[in-house]
Amino acid sequence: MKKFLKQFLYILADQKIMLLVLLAAVLGNAVIETLGIGLIGPFIAFASDPELVEKTIVIGQVYDWLNFESRERFIAFLALFIIIIFYVKSFLNFVIRRYIFNFVYQYQGKLRIRLLSAYMQMPYTFHLKNNSAFMIQSIMNHTVSFCNGILLELLNSFVSLTIITFLSILLIYTSPIATIVIGLILFVVFAIILRLKNTLSRWGKTIAQSQAEMIRVVNHSLGSVKETKVIGCESFFLDQLDTQAQLYSTSLSDFMSFNQIPRITIEAMIMTFILGFISVSILTNQDFQGLISTLGIFAVVSIRLMPLATQLSKGLSVLRSSTFVLEKLYHDLKELENHQALIAPSADVAAQFKPANGSLEPSHLDFEQEILLDKISFQYEGAKNPSLNQIQLRIKKGESIALIGKSGAGKTTLVDVLLGLLTPTGGDIKVDDQSVYQDLRAWQNLLGYIPQSIFLIDDTLERNIALGVPDHLIDETRLNRAIELAQLSELVKELPDGVNTNLGERGANLSGGQRQRVGIARALYHEREILVLDEATSALDNETEALVSEAIRSLSDSKTMIIIAHRLTTVEHCNCIHLMKNGQIIQSGTYEEVVLAANEE
Numbered sequence: 001m002k003k004f005l006k007q008f009l010y011i012l013a014d015q016k017i018m019l020l021v022l023l024a025a026v027l028g029n030a031v032i033e034t035l036g037i038g039l040i041g042p043f044i045a046f047a048s049d050p051e052l053v054e055k056t057i058v059i060g061q062v063y064d065w066l067n068f069e070s071r072e073r074f075i076a077f078l079a080l081f082i083i084i085i086f087y088v089k090s091f092l093n094f095v096i097r098r099y100i101f102n103f104v105y106q107y108q109g110k111l112r113i114r115l116l117s118a119y120m121q122m123p124y125t126f127h128l129k130n131n132s133a134f135m136i137q138s139i140m141n142h143t144v145s146f147c148n149g150i151l152l153e154l155l156n157s158f159v160s161l162t163i164i165t166f167l168s169i170l171l172i173y174t175s176p177i178a179t180i181v182i183g184l185i186l187f188v189v190f191a192i193i194l195r196l197k198n199t200l201s202r203w204g205k206t207i208a209q210s211q212a213e214m215i216r217v218v219n220h221s222l223g224s225v226k227e228t229k230v231i232g233c234e235s236f237f238l239d240q241l242d243t244q245a246q247l248y249s250t251s252l253s254d255f256m257s258f259n260q261i262p263r264i265t266i267e268a269m270i271m272t273f274i275l276g277f278i279s280v281s282i283l284t285n286q287d288f289q290g291l292i293s294t295l296g297i298f299a300v301v302s303i304r305l306m307p308l309a310t311q312l313s314k315g316l317s318v319l320r321s322s323t324f325v326l327e328k329l330y331h332d333l334k335e336l337e338n339h340q341a342l343i344a345p346s347a348d349v350a351a352q353f354k355p356a357n358g359s360l361e362p363s364h365l366d367f368e369q370e371i372l373l374d375k376i377s378f379q380y381e382g383a384k385n386p387s388l389n390q391i392q393l394r395i396k397k398g399e400s401i402a403l404i405g406k407s408g409a410g411k412t413t414l415v416d417v418l419l420g421l422l423t424p425t426g427g428d429i430k431v432d433d434q435s436v437y438q439d440l441r442a443w444q445n446l447l448g449y450i451p452q453s454i455f456l457i458d459d460t461l462e463r464n465i466a467l468g469v470p471d472h473l474i475d476e477t478r479l480n481r482a483i484e485l486a487q488l489s490e491l492v493k494e495l496p497d498g499v500n501t502n503l504g505e506r507g508a509n510l511s512g513g514q515r516q517r518v519g520i521a522r523a524l525y526h527e528r529e530i531l532v533l534d535e536a537t538s539a540l541d542n543e544t545e546a547l548v549s550e551a552i553r554s555l556s557d558s559k560t561m562i563i564i565a566h567r568l569t570t571v572e573h574c575n576c577i578h579l580m581k582n583g584q585i586i587q588s589g590t591y592e593e594v595v596l597a598a599n600e601e
């Protein structure tokens with residue numbers, strides 16, 4: 001329980017004051033409700049014997065004080081008073097439930113932002129190790145489970161528990177023996193839940209895990225739909241999904257049907273109690289007037305208590321089944337947030353470029369002379385050998401260099417280190433003699449990256465090029481320049497809505513070469529001084545390749561370029577070519593010296 005509360009409050013972070021406001025409202029509501037129900041007993045007694053009005057303490061005094069013409073009028077007034085109390089109580093109840101829903105669902109959105117922000121700020125190595133399906137599951141499903149299964153249930157259970165407590169006090173006051181019997185009923189129900197708590201946790205865990213697995217399988221099958229169709233292995237993914245769907249449905253249906261047990265038990269036991277109570281009272285010749293009044297209160301309390309107790313027991317079982325999600329969320333958030341102090345996500349795009357010193361100007365690093373990779377080494381976690389071994393490389397401003405070498409030589413790793421995604425295990429990167437690690441954001445603000453496989457969003461060409469820039473901040477001149485330099489002008493003319501044409505999911509409406517050029521235009525739009533280009537390996541047709549090469553070549557006059565070259569013909573224009581092997585640069589020189597000489601050998 002202590003652990004549960006600790007984890008719960010950590011996830012809830014700064015929302016505790018909202019909870020205190022709710023606590024006050026819930027207590028007020030419980031008092032009003034108890035007063036309303038408490039007055040029903042005397043009202044029934046007065047209705048059957050008006051003479052009791054004067055004999056009853058407090059109510060008798062109120063009757064005298066208000067100076068009513070007759071007892072009957074006072075009884076009618078009492079009825080009106082009880083009705084008003086019930087209306088006020090119902091309204092307050094609505095306001096509280098609304099407040100709870102508002103609070104929970106707004107918090108769900110905030111939690112999603114907090115998680116996505118935490119995941120995005122984790123180092124690249126974290127993303128290499130973790131499957132995105134599990135992150136999507138956390139952001140999309142665990143937040144729902146936490147908010148619906150834990151937060152909402154806890155708040156609802158709290159409301160129920162408060163009212164149950166107040167009503168129980170009223171019952172004890174009305175008839176101690178009957179209260180003990182009702183207490184016994186609730187005890188039996190909660191004992192069942194507590195006994196099954198481990199099974200509930202297991203069901204909850206299976207539900208959450210199978211959901212994540214289903215996202216993973218769907219991701220895999222739809223992400224590789226081309227290959228899947230050609231190989232004809234659709235059934236492989238369908239079988240995997242079927243296994244997970246079965247696990248999910250079995251656990252969920254077990255859990256949902258279990259949830260019905262408390263309601264069914266409570267209903268049966270309350271009926272047994274009311275009928276048993278009447279019979280025993282008659283058999284023991286108890287005062288009939290008192291019996292009617294007591295039963296009146298019990299009837300109303302039972303009607304009220306039944307849904308509350310059902311809700312409370314459901315809340316408890318849902319809470320139990322959600323402990324896995326709570327632990328997972330707590331673990332994720334704590335681990336992620338401990339890793340680095342989170343910057344609060346901001347709608348202000350400029351804030352993305354906020355430097356470490358907190359000023360509003362984007363981080364800036366002067367780059368006038370050269371970039372120096374000084375004895376860079378890197379070894380992946382768990383790998384036996386380093387992937388980069390004492391790499392020494394100088395790149396002058398305005399130069400274009402190409403990294404070539406066989407698959408596995410270390411080209412991508414070197415570029416990832418350059419991009420600041422991987423932190424070298426040895427050595428340093430310096431710009432004009434200043435280490436980039438003093439302000440990595442400033443270094444990254446100099447870089448534009450054009451990956452091998454461009455990630456295109458399912459949106460317009462314009463938004464794909466000016467990725468991350470809100471519409472009202474998109475600079476037309478910059479956009480047109482980027483389109484022109486990336487050799488996309490022809491394409492824009494052909495598109496039905498020009499730059500406002502939707503490119504489809506992952507740019508399905510474009511060819512490989514066009515996608516690559518959109519990537520180039522994107523890097524150009526953001527006007528970065530250094531462009532890092534992982535050349536597409538896909539076999540582009542000659543004409544497209546010529547266009548891509550032309551786009552790259554036209555940039556090399558104005559930018560410093562680092563190209564991972566897969567097709568050697570495209571690096572002819574580079575000032576220097578570095579041949580990599582086993583994580584080392586084994587030869588550097590001009591195209592003729594490195595590529596042609598190697599071909600001749």
Ligand SMILES: Nc1ncnc2c1ncn2[C@@H]1O[C@H](COP(=O)(O)OP(=O)(O)OP(=O)(O)O)[C@@H](O)[C@H]1O
Nearest residue numbers: 128380383387405406407408409410411412413414
């Ligand atoms: N995430 C990783 N974990 C462990 N080892 C890795 C990881 N990524 C790459 N490696 C290893 O690092 C070495 C260099 O890989 P890298 O991807 O940098 O080569 P590359 O020259 O870019 O190859 P390619 O041209 O095929 O992309 C390889 O031996 C590879 O197996």
